[in-house]
Amino acid sequence: MTLGTPPVPTSIVGDWGTSHLRLFLCAGDAVIDRRRGPGLASIAATRQPFEQAFRETAGNWLSDHPCLGATLCGMVGANVGWTEVPYVECPVDPGRLAAAQVRLTAAGIRVAIVPGLACINHLSVPDVMRGEETQIVGALALDPKLALGRRIICLPGTHSKWALLNDGMIERFTTGLTGELFGALRQHSILLHGAATDGCDTDAFDAGVTRSIEAGAAQLPFLLFETRSRQLRGGMTASAAHDFLSGLLIGAEIVSAGASVCSDAPTSDSVVFVGEADIVDRYARAFAAIGRNATTIDGEAAALAGLNTIQRMTTCS
Amino acid sequence: MTLGTPPVPTSIVGDWGTSHLRLFLCAGDAVIDRRRGPGLASIAATRQPFEQAFRETAGNWLSDHPCLGATLCGMVGANVGWTEVPYVECPVDPGRLAAAQVRLTAAGIRVAIVPGLACINHLSVPDVMRGEETQIVGALALDPKLALGRRIICLPGTHSKWALLNDGMIERFTTGLTGELFGALRQHSILLHGAATDGCDTDAFDAGVTRSIEAGAAQLPFLLFETRSRQLRGGMTASAAHDFLSGLLIGAEIVSAGASVCSDAPTSDSVVFVGEADIVDRYARAFAAIGRNATTIDGEAAALAGLNTIQRMTTCS
Numbered sequence: 001m002t003l004g005t006p007p008v009p010t011s012i013v014g015d016w017g018t019s020h021l022r023l024f025l026c027a028g029d030a031v032i033d034r035r036r037g038p039g040l041a042s043i044a045a046t047r048q049p050f051e052q053a054f055r056e057t058a059g060n061w062l063s064d065h066p067c068l069g070a071t072l073c074g075m076v077g078a079n080v081g082w083t084e085v086p087y088v089e090c091p092v093d094p095g096r097l098a099a100a101q102v103r104l105t106a107a108g109i110r111v112a113i114v115p116g117l118a119c120i121n122h123l124s125v126p127d128v129m130r131g132e133e134t135q136i137v138g139a140l141a142l143d144p145k146l147a148l149g150r151r152i153i154c155l156p157g158t159h160s161k162w163a164l165l166n167d168g169m170i171e172r173f174t175t176g177l178t179g180e181l182f183g184a185l186r187q188h189s190i191l192l193h194g195a196a197t198d199g200c201d202t203d204a205f206d207a208g209v210t211r212s213i214e215a216g217a218a219q220l221p222f223l224l225f226e227t228r229s230r231q232l233r234g235g236m237t238a239s240a241a242h243d244f245l246s247g248l249l250i251g252a253e254i255v256s257a258g259a260s261v262c263s264d265a266p267t268s269d270s271v272v273f274v275g276e277a278d279i280v281d282r283y284a285r286a287f288a289a290i291g292r293n294a295t296t297i298d299g300e301a302a303a304l305a306g307l308n309t310i311q312r313m314t315t316c317s
Numbered sequence: 318m319t320l321g322t323p324p325v326p327t328s329i330v331g332d333w334g335t336s337h338l339r340l341f342l343c344a345g346d347a348v349i350d351r352r353r354g355p356g357l358a359s360i361a362a363t364r365q366p367f368e369q370a371f372r373e374t375a376g377n378w379l380s381d382h383p384c385l386g387a388t389l390c391g392m393v394g395a396n397v398g399w400t401e402v403p404y405v406e407c408p409v410d411p412g413r414l415a416a417a418q419v420r421l422t423a424a425g426i427r428v429a430i431v432p433g434l435a436c437i438n439h440l441s442v443p444d445v446m447r448g449e450e451t452q453i454v455g456a457l458a459l460d461p462k463l464a465l466g467r468r469i470i471c472l473p474g475t476h477s478k479w480a481l482l483n484d485g486m487i488e489r490f491t492t493g494l495t496g497e498l499f500g501a502l503r504q505h506s507i508l509l510h511g512a513a514t515d516g517c518d519t520d521a522f523d524a525g526v527t528r529s530i531e532a533g534a535a536q537l538p539f540l541l542f543e544t545r546s547r548q549l550r551g552g553m554t555a556s557a558a559h560d561f562l563s564g565l566l567i568g569a570e571i572v573s574a575g576a577s578v579c580s581d582a583p584t585s586d587s588v589v590f591v592g593e594a595d596i597v598d599r600y601a602r603a604f605a606a607i608g609r610n611a612t613t614i615d616g617e618a619a620a621l622a623g624l625n626t627i628q629r630m631t632t633c634s
Contacts, residue, residue: 087550118550123532125543126550159542175542177506184501189494215440218534219577221570225476225492226442233435233443253538260536 007032012061012068013307016040016076017131021053022300023070025061029308035059040075050082051106062109069110071311073134073303077102077113087118087128091169094137098313114310121174122164122261129173131303132161136170138306139274139297146272150265153272155299156279158183160253162261174261178253179279182246191227196242200282204240208247209254209286217252217259224248246282254286262292275299324349329378329385330624333357333393334448338370340387342378346625352376357392367399368423379426386427388628390451390620394419394430404435404445408486411454415630431627438491439481439578446490448620449478453487455623456591456614463589467582470589472616473596475500477570479578491578495570496596499563508544513559517599521557525564526571526603534569534576541565563599571603579609592616 007027014023021037037057043050055062058070077085085102101112116130132155139153140146146153147168155161158180163173186192211223227245230236236244262271270293273280277298284294324344331340338354354374360367372379375387394402402419418429433447449472456470457463463470464485472478475497480490503509528540544562547553553561579588587610590597594615601611 121539123528123536123539123543125528126546127542128546128549174539175546176538177508177541178538180506181498181502181538181541184505185498188501188505189497191494211440211442216535217538218569218573219440220537221493221495221498221534221566221573222438222440222491222577224494224498225444226440229443229445229492232445249538252535256535256538260539 009061009065009068011308011311012058012065012070013304013311014070014072015074015131015134015303015307016072016081017074021057021076023057023061024304024307025065026304026308029305031304033061035061040078040080044080050076051109054109054111055107058109069112071101071112071114071307071314073114073307073310074131077115078130081113082106082111083113085113085115088115090117090119090173091166091171092117092133093169094140094309095313097133097137098310101310101314112311112314114307117170117173119172121172122264123174127173127175129161129175132163132173133170134306134310135274135299135302136163136165136306137309138302138304139272140165140168141305141309142297142302143272143295151272152262152265153274154257154283155274156250156283157275157299160283162257164261164264171264174257176253176257178249182249185224185245186242191224191245192238192241194238197239200246200278201240201243202285204236204243205247205282205285206289208244208249209251209289210247212248212251212255213289217255220248220252223252247286250282250286251289254283254290258287258290258292270295272297274302326378326382326385328625328628329375329382329387330621330628331387331389332391332448332451332620332624333389333398334391338374338393340374340378341621341624342382343621343625346622348621350378352378357395357397361397367393368426371426371428372424375426386429388418388429388431388624388631390431390624390627391448394432395447398430399423399428400430402430402432405432407434407436407490408483408488409434409450410486411457411626412630414450414454415627418627418631429628429631431624434487434490436489438489439581440491444490444492446478446492449480449490450487451623451627452591452616452619453480453482453623454626455619455621456589457482457485458622458626459614459619460589460612468589469579469582470591471574471600472591473567473600474592474616477600479574481578481581488581491574493570493574495566499566502541502562503559508541508562509555509558511555514556517563517595518557518560519602521553521560522564522567522599522602523606525561525566526568526606527564529565529568529572530606534572537565537569540569564603567599567603568606571600571607575604575607575609587612589614591619 019039025033121127160176336356342350438444477493604611
C-alpha cells in the first residue's frame with residue numbers, strides 16, 4: 001500500500017443472507033474495510049431488530065461517513081427480512097433492477113435493498129432468486145462481453161442458478177438444488193461417514209462426474225447408492241466418498257443443464273461460473289468433462305461489482 | 318378365534334434391523350405372538366450384548382419352547398451385527414440362500430442368520446442388500462407365478478431394491494436412494510416446512526409424479542426446487558408440498574427404472590411392489606402413471622413368508 005491521502009469512501013454495500021451479513025466500505029470498487037454480522041437465521045432466533053444488528057456491524061462507519069447510505073442485497077429483502085421487496089419479473093436489465101430498489105430509513109440509517117427476480121423457468125414453472133441477481137449485474141460489469149448475444153451464467157452454491165442472458169438482459173433462470181442435496185446427504189444419510197479431507201480429491205470427484213455422464217442424469221436415484229456400495233465392496237475410502245458424491249451430484253446437474261438450460265444459448269462459446277473458488281472449480285471441471293468451455297468469476301468480486309454498479313445507478317436522494 | 322387345541326409353535330423368526338428387532342412366534346406361516354425389541358442403532362449405543370437383548374425380547378418363548386431356534390434376517394448379519402454373515406453373490410435361489418445361513422449359539426440361544434446378497438447391478442457396479450432378500454423369498458412363496466420367466470420385483474423403503482428374477486433365481490438388483498433422499502430433504506432443506514397431513518394428498522402427489530414424467534428424471538436437480546417456488550409463487554400449501562416432493566422423487570425413480578431396470582424383463586406383465594401399504598401404494602400409483610401395471614404385497618407378510626420358507630428349508634441340527 002502506498003502512503004498518501006487515504007481513499008475517500010463512496011459506498012457501504014452488503015449482502016445480508018440467511019447465514020451472514022457481509023458489509024463492505026468501498027471507494028469506487030475497491031474495498032477499504034469489511035465487517036461481518038449476524039445472518040437472518042440468527043436475527044429470527046434472537047429477535048434482534050434489523051437496525052440494531054446493522055448498526056452494531058457497521059459501527060463507526062456510520063458516524064465517520066454520515067452521508068453514505070447502504071445498498072444491500074439478499075434475503076434481507078424477503079418476507080422474513082428487514083422489509084419485503086417485491087420480486088421483479090424477468091426479463092430485466094440492471095437499470096430496471098436498480099430502479100426497483102426499496103428504500104427505508106430506520107433509526108437514522110438509510111438503506112436501499114435490491115429486489116430479487118422472478119421468472120418462468122425452462123421447465124415452464126415459477127422460479128425465484130434473491131442475491132444472485134446482484135452477482136449477475138456484477139459479472140456483466142466485470143466481463144462486458146457477457147452482454148453480447150445469448151449467454152449462460154451459472155451461480156453455484158446451496159442453490160445453483162442457471163441464467164440466460166440476452167444482450168445484457170436477464171431473460172430467465174432455473175434453480176438447481178445440488179448444493180443443498182449434498183449437504184443433506186452428507187449429514188443425514190448412510191452414504192458418508194467421517195470427515196472429508198481438505199480440498200478436492202480430484203480422482204474421486206472425476207469418477208463421480210464420469211459415472212453421471214456415462215449412466216445419464218436420469219439414473220441419479222440409483223447412482224447415489226454407489227457412494228455406499230463402493231465403500232462396502234469397491235475399496236473406496238470414506239474420505240474419497242465425499243468427493244465421489246460431490247462429483248455424482250454436480251455431474252448430474254451439469255449433464256442435465258447441458259441438455260436443457262444451455263441449449264438456450266447454443267452459439268455461446270462458454271459458460272461463466274460465478275461463486276467461491278472451490279465450488280466453481282468443481283463446476284468448471286465437470287463442464288469440461290462434457291466437452292464444454294467454462295470461465296470463472298470470484299463470487300465476492302461479482303457481488304461487490306454488482307452492488308457498486310447498482311449503487312452508482314441510484315439517483316442520490 | 319375358535320376354541321380348541323392351541324396352535325403348536327413351529328418357529329421363532331425375526332427381522333433385526335437398524336431401528337427395531339421384530340420377533341414372531343409362528344405356527345407354520347400363522348403368527349401366534351409378536352414382540353418388538355431394540356434395533357442395532359440402540360444396541361450400538363448401549364453396548365448391550367445381542368444375546369441379552371434377544372433374550373429380553375423373546376422372554377418366555379425361549380423357556381416355553383426350548384426346541385425352537387430362531388431364524389433372523391437383516392442388518393443383524395452385517396459387520397456391526399451379532400455375527401458377520403458374508404454376502405452371497407447373485408444369481409442365487411432360495412435354497413442356496415438358506416444353505417448359506419450362519420448359525421451361532423450364545424448363552425443357550427440357537428440362532429440362524431440369513432445372509433445378504435451382493436451383485437453387479439444394471440449400472441455395472443457392486444450393489445448389496447440385507448433383509449430384502451428374505452422378503453423376495455417370501456414374495457416367491459406367496460405368489461408362485463413370480464417364479465415363471467423374467468420378473469421385476471421392487472421393495473421400496475429407505476432404500477428401494479429393484480430386483481430381476483429369472484425363473485425364481487435372483488439375478489441382480491439395483492438400489493434407489495429415494496426414501497433416504499426424501500427423509501433428508503424433509504428434515505434438512507428449505508423445501509418443506511411444517512407437518513404433512515396424515516395419509517397421501519393424491520392430487521399433490523400426482524402433480525409431482527407428472528412433473529417428473531413430463532420433464533424427465535434427468536431434470537430432477539432442477540425439478541426439486543419447484544417444491545419451494547410453487548409455495549412462494551404458485552399457491553401450493555406447505556402441507557401439499559410434502560406429497561408433491563414425494564411425487565417428484567418417486568416419479569423420477571419410476572421413470573428412471575422404467576427406462577433401465579424394467580427393460581430387463583420386457584415381457585413381464587407387471588411389477589410387484591413389496592412393502593408398507595402407504596409406500597407401495599405410492600409406487601404403484603406412479604407406475605400406473607407411466608402406463609405400467611403393478612401389484613402389491615404387504616412387506617411384513619413377505620418377510621414372514623420368507624423367514625418361514627427359509628426356516629423350513631433348514632435341516633434340523
